[in-house]
Amino acid sequence: MIQFIETKKENLIAAKLSGKLNEENLKTIHKQIHRIIDKGHKVDFYFEMEDFEGYTLKGFWEDIKTDAAHIDDYGKMAFVGEKKWQEWAAKATDFFTSSEVKYFDLKDKEQAKIWIAE
Template identity: 70%
Template sequence: MEKEHLIAAKISGKLTEKDMEKMHPLIHNIIEKGHKVDFYFEMEDFKGYTLKGFWEDLKIDSAHLGDYGKMAFVGNKKWQELAAKATDFFIKSEVKFFDISEKQQAQNWIKS
């Protein structure tokens, strides 16, 4: 998937503070070029966050509330869909959850 202002990641296990710290410079590079940041997250055996990882994610999100464009979450668990809907509620961007069987649709949507 190629798009200048897209961050795409396959997420598995638990997200940690170090994982979130790696994403911050990517977000800043895109914002500094004057773009909104789009995200594509494919969740495979994703277990959630460590507490520090969750806190780091909250800090990143609150610092960039107006800098995000589209967010596609691809997974196969009901709680992942609920988490995507919660993200949509708090962040001023377009957030959609796609079942893993709809991966191609999610990729098309995030690129449009």
């Protein structure tokens, strides 16, 4: 499930993620990405993962397709989570992109919000 978070930063997609993300969830994020890049901006992300279990198979495939199409359109990424695998996923993302990627523990989410807003 995706619950978008209101933000004042025009190029930021901020959301709370929980459960498993499916294909429709990822298509919703893809639309947000286009809304930002159509204005000529790089896309920053703030993803707060609480009780997040990952993706359905179709959701994972949609995420891979979206990232492959837009990897050069991404700016900063803040991943906020509560599980070791989420930290590893953030490190893997950092390896495959030129974006600035940071992982924060859930207890440090305010620090993550400050960092992504800079």
